[in-house]
Amino acid sequence: MQKIVESFIATVNAFDVGGALSLFAPDAVIDDVSVGYAFVGRDGVRRYLEQFFVGYSTKSRLLSIEELEISRRMFGSISQAISATRSVF
Numbered sequence: 001m002q003k004i005v006e007s008f009i010a011t012v013n014a015f016d017v018g019g020a021l022s023l024f025a026p027d028a029v030i031d032d033v034s035v036g037y038a039f040v041g042r043d044g045v046r047r048y049l050e051q052f053f054v055g056y057s058t059k060s061r062l063l064s065i066e067e068l069e070i071s072r073r074m075f076g077s078i079s080q081a082i083s084a085t086r087s088v089f
Contacts, residue, residue, distance in 0.1 A: 001065065002062075002065050004023060005062060005065060006062065007019075007023060008020055008023050009060050009061065009062055011023070012049065012053045012058070012060060013059050013060060015053065015054045015057075017046060017049045017050055017053075017054060020049055020053075021042060021045060021046055021049065024042060024045050026041065026042055027041060028041065028042070028044075028045050029041075029044070030044070030045055030048050032048065032052075035052075
């Protein structure tokens with residue numbers, strides 16, 4: 001999981017929307033409570049990346065990654081989830 005997260009951060013920091021989008025499933029959902037909207041499917045994720053990463057020139061870095069109990073129950077012990085990232089505008 002950490003390699004996927006690192007790939008995501010590298011692609012969005014390079015404003016490579018296509019590269020970042022390739023890391024998402026076709027039915028992915030980004031539910032961003034800070035904007036009050038869910039971005040659904042690849043078209044929605046593309047819109048989110050273009051608006052909030054490219055549009056604001058956002059740069060991110062991984063602060064930590066930890067395995068969550070729910071991910072262990074749902075996906076097994078190798079599943080991990082991002083616990084924090086930092087974006088710099």
